[in-house]
Amino acid sequence: MTIRVVVADDQELVRSGFAMILDAQEGIEVVAEAGDGAAAVAAVRELAPDVALLDIRMPVLDGIEACRTISAESSCRTVMLTTFDSDEYVYEALHAGASGFLLKDVRRDDLVHAVRVVAAGESLLAPSVARRLIEEYTAATARPAGGRALSAERLEVLTARERETLLHLGWGLSNAEIAAALTVSEHTVKSHVGNVLAKLGLRDRIQAVICAYETGLIEAGAVRESPRTLG
Structure with missing residues (x-):
């Protein structure tokens, strides 16, 4: 084509x-x-x-x-x-x-x-490079917390597992790394990633990294934590 x-x-x-x-x-x-x-x-x-x-x-x-x-x-x-x-x-x-x-x-x-x-x-x-860049830029521009709180409402359409998937996308992890973190198959992760992108209207994984920061799911300067269920 x-x-x-x-x-x-x-x-x-x-x-x-x-x-x-x-x-x-x-x-x-x-x-x-x-x-x-x-x-x-x-x-x-x-x-x-x-x-x-x-x-x-x-x-x-x-x-x-x-x-x-x-x-x-x-x-x-x-x-x-x-x-x-x-x-x-x-x-x-x-x-x-x-x-x-x-x-x-x-x-x-x-x-x-x-x-x-x-x-x-x-x-x-690469999402890992995007994560570094986005973290540095959002920290430098000091985006107001109130604006983020409003943006966080976007995530209400996600299930708990999809929120976990978005969190790991935000860290710049590959499907294989997310599968290991969540103890699921890569096929399952691919499905979760597709659902996250579709529900949030995101074009690709880099847009997901931006979304994770702008909704406050990940704060600039935060250290990656062990996998946990997000309520």
Whole structure:
């Protein structure tokens, strides 16, 4: 099946270069190029691509806001492009729904790999890395407890075992590690993970890490505890 891609960057040479690289790959088709975030959103709405590559800094609508709109309105997965290696940008991009984050000096093979990985439903950033980044950022920004208390209401749709699963996802554990912690099979864990993502409207495991922190299920700076049933 062909992976359909939209490339958005306000620098024409960068945009056309990425599009040329991707179009030359078997199984990948660039269906549109866009010079700003609003045009990228319009292209996604019209063409329903599988992946959108979005520059973070674009006119009219920046990449993060474009990502937020695309993630809310479609199943298109987004990869953010930037010249900045900044935790703040990475966090905001992931929070907006991005599935990956690449620097613009990315190697050709890594760019192609990123598109294939994201199109397959995976993330470019390991959950364990996301957990460190999210913990540091949420601690630094000192998010108000009241806001978290309201967000915690989201978790009421989960069963106790699903809350445990989300807790372990928040720690960045793999399915095998969660299975060992909960003394269940990996098949059972996969089912729990699917239920958690579906009930909370999360796109992937990294979104689950963000959710675990923002709802207060895990506090920044907390030490991982032994498995226990959450009431």
